[in-house]
Amino acid sequence: MIRGISGEEVRTIKKATEAAYRLAGGVSVVATRTRASISQLSKYASTNPENGETLIPLDVAIEVDRAAGSPVIITAYAEMLGFQLVVATPDEQSDEGPVSEGDAHSIARKAMSLAEEIFAALEDGKVDAMERRSIVEKCYRLKRAVGRLVKRIGGEP
The missing domain is CATH 1.20.58 (Methane Monooxygenase Hydroxylase; Chain G, domain 1)
Structure with a gap:
């Protein structure tokens, strides 16, 4: 299957996910505010080959961004599409x-x-x-x- 998201874009989303976790107080804090477990959240930010295609789902991204107090992940997605959040x-x-x-x-x-x-x-x-x-x-x-x-x-x- 050919994906419309490049490897660089995947890495950008994973970096944004990791940054949002830090802003929110860490993965253990985020896990209490989302439906995702700590291990699943870790996979969303992991750049290891076995997790390379695992991106954070939209509903979890919104919950993480809310916990972070800033739309870090959603902003990264918007910028990939050429949009800017206000x-x-x-x-x-x-x-x-x-x-x-x-x-x-x-x-x-x-x-x-x-x-x-x-x-x-x-x-x-x-x-x-x-x-x-x-x-x-x-x-x-x-x-x-x-x-x-x-x-x-x-x-x-």
């Missing part, structure tokens, strides 16, 4: 209300998550396209959180 609705977090300790914790978590992603990307001495995409996404998340906080304390973002 946010349909603004963030659910409010730009109004008093500043709280929760705001400080949220920003600290986002900043630490960004730093960890950068450290992980630099481990092998080369930042690949998937790692760059993930770093940029985390930069935007942090930027949005800081912008909301600035608005809430009366400044201009």
